[in-house]
Amino acid sequence: MSKINKQLLLSRKIARYIDQKLLVWDSPQYAYTIVDKSNILNTLIISTYPQGWVDIYREKNFQCVDPVIHSALTRFSPFSWGNKSTDFCDLNFIKKFTTSTNYPLAGGFTFVLHDHNNKMALLSMITSVSDPELEKSIITERNALQMLLIDIHEQMYKADHALYINDEKIFLPQKNILSVRENEVLYWSSRGKTYGEIAIIIGITLRTVKFHMGNVVRKLGAGNARQAIRTGVELKLIIPPF
Numbered sequence: 001m002s003k004i005n006k007q008l009l010l011s012r013k014i015a016r017y018i019d020q021k022l023l024v025w026d027s028p029q030y031a032y033t034i035v036d037k038s039n040i041l042n043t044l045i046i047s048t049y050p051q052g053w054v055d056i057y058r059e060k061n062f063q064c065v066d067p068v069i070h071s072a073l074t075r076f077s078p079f080s081w082g083n084k085s086t087d088f089c090d091l092n093f094i095k096k097f098t099t100s101t102n103y104p105l106a107g108g109f110t111f112v113l114h115d116h117n118n119k120m121a122l123l124s125m126i127t128s129v130s131d132p133e134l135e136k137s138i139i140t141e142r143n144a145l146q147m148l149l150i151d152i153h154e155q156m157y158k159a160d161h162a163l164y165i166n167d168e169k170i171f172l173p174q175k176n177i178l179s180v181r182e183n184e185v186l187y188w189s190s191r192g193k194t195y196g197e198i199a200i201i202i203g204i205t206l207r208t209v210k211f212h213m214g215n216v217v218r219k220l221g222a223g224n225a226r227q228a229i230r231t232g233v234e235l236k237l238i239i240p241p242f
Helices: 003-025 051-059 067-072 092-100 132-140 142-162 180-190 195-202 206-219 225-234
Strands: 030-036 043-047 079-082 107-114 119-127
Touching (some): 003 030, 003 043, 003 132, 003 142, 030 142, 043 051, 067 079, 067 107, 067 119, 107 132, 119 132, 132 142, 180 225, 195 206, 206 225
Antiparallel strands (some): 030 043, 030 119
């Protein structure tokens, strides 16, 4: 069985487990996300959100700019976001995503777990102003849902171990999203070098420098080069080219 097929089998197995466990809460839309904190580009998403939403999120690496992810990195307690949330009110990403897709997200509630392997697991459930009972239920049962996240994450590791062959773990494979040249351009840009200076240092044309930076901006889901540099620095994605 190929590694891709193993990943698909693992995701389906965990999705069935989560679906079964969430029946008691009337099967809300959810996203179980695992983030490698040493490289946020390595992110696994198992979700009942619309597939178009998940595909675009992965394609544009929105985890790099997702405020829910960034907020979870610095906290351990569950929190709400969107709608009229008092816990998390930065809706810039939600608005940005809504305007670029046909899948608006009104708000949700996220549970957080930091494990011993430097991974962060999130269980997020979409809430809606049209279904206030769901949010009340989540808040009332937040301790049980936090334990559910721990249980789900443990099941993920057990399932991963069961499919573990030839010393190769199958979930959260390493993802080197930036090419060598793209990393070099981002590195020297983060050091304050102009595009012209970078062209001389690396030995390429100015046009090629701009081309690579454009790819970096796109891959990191940034709005411009400055944001890409900030994201690269904050998330420790930049590798010194020497």
